[in-house]
Amino acid sequence: MSRHYLSIDIGGTNMKSALIDRSGNILSKTRTKTPKELSSFLAAIHEIVAEHQHDIRGIAFSTPGKVDTHTGKISFGGALPFLNGVSLKDELAEAFDLPVSIINDGKAAALAELWLGNLQGVDHGAAITLGTGLGGGIILDGRLIEGAHFQAGELSFMLNASRNADSEKVDGLTVQQLYGFSGSAVAMIRQAAEQLALADLSDGETVFDAINQRDARVWPLFTAYCREIACVILNVQSVIDLSCYVIGGGISAQDIVIEEIRRQYSQIQESLPLLKQTLTTPAIRACKFQNDANILGALYQFFLLLES
Template sequence: MSNYLCIDVGGTFIKYAYADRFGKISSKEKEATPANLDGFLAVIRKIVSENAGNIAGIAICCPGKVDRKQGTIFHGGSLPYLDELPLKAILEAEFHLPVGVINDGKAAALSELWLGNLQGCDNGIAIVLGTAIGGGIIANGQLLEGEHFQAGEFSFIVHNPSEQAAKSLIGDRLSAVAFVETGSQKIGLFQADGQLVFDAITEGNQVLVRHLEDYCYELALVILNIQAVLDFSKVVIGGGISAQPRLIQEIDKQLRKIRSDLPALEATMCKPIVLPCKFYNDANILGALYNLLSLSEMADGHKDF
């Protein structure tokens, strides 16, 4: 029995898939994310119970701070009802299967370390652009979790605390959802559409070109400031917006511009390589699986990662 049930808990949908230990995904489904804890647990139990006889383990990623060894979620991010939920203990007791639970941004970083564009990279970061900014840090070839399981919570980088609250944190300023919504408004769309926004950028709409430049300039500043602390060689960009090549090109362009404007920085710091995440929407699923497999190896006395 080599298939694992992999569950990606999001604010809108709970996506789940089946994959083997080599990361090959065989099928994908989704359920609407409930608005309360009872509903959430009911959906998770339904997904697991329908497949418990055919799987070797359950791999879960979710918002919030996660103690991945204990499998307990704190705060819950966009799903605050997950706060202090011992999800690993609950599911292992009910289904007698190994369970792994990890933060979704850290899962994205692990998927890229395992099979993606951070493979073979000792020091790199994943930045996931969505409603806010998630991510994960790979340091010395391992996932950096931090003292309170919150390393890589890039959304909470402070921009200017004297500004209005909605703009004082980087997660609010660099929301990819807000970028697309604002861009859509600028070209008169009644509904936000990221593809149409990038089509207009490709066609040379100067208002949207400047909109993208401003967005990527601020993101490049964040990347350079993180690099000054962590000295990483690669940054991979995830989230749906990362499928747009123009975004990756513009981030790289803004990194070069900032460096050229600051000779001391350019002379001292190596420019990081900027790449998209290889797996896009499957990154969280694969990272959750890698987390489960690595925890199982630790329990068996093997080396982590």
């Protein structure tokens, strides 16, 4: 029987699928647009699996939303709300005689780093992915923590109650006071592009050209963003005392992102000496994997759950 596995990363815009061997070598990879309604989505998944079903030992999924890794049931679905209540495990079991595992995308990124990346050998660490919101996965005693309700590492929902926001309030607070908004890399890029008067508000390359030149139109926006991420790290650190944080997401490929997060973390410590005296400073570095993190981490979850 083949020693290969199919790993599928379901994103809000694209679905990436890869044929991977037991050592984590990616043998082939494809990408397609993610359908926006359930029946088309399931048809696309069935087509991908059918293409490889005779060459694989199992299927691993990474998906947005809260995921019960035992039942395979997805709740909420994040950017794909039609996934709410869907169990891909049950769905595929009816059509294919193959084992299936499913995990949240942020947790998949952490597992990829734990397995083959910059959290290898780290007993207490975390991965933070900077994208539309803040994804994450927490490693304690060398194992991914899922939590009592499979919600551990959902950093987007951390509350910054002191943050000002102009939007309509709900019970005295606004959703903009969640770190998923203030820590959104997508939003930061858009705001910077507006300051630069760019026609394409998603043009991250041009935005970072300006940031790397310390352009006064965007530099304060960027440093404020990095301070938000440093605050998130500090808040997590005060609760679970980790030794290393790895930062992922597309913008983490820019060296200046990690450098500035470290600088902001240090500035916070210097401004509050009690923090510096009490909390040991963790390592903050970039993730090893970028675009392939979720497909690799999803497969590692398959191994942990079904082949350990």
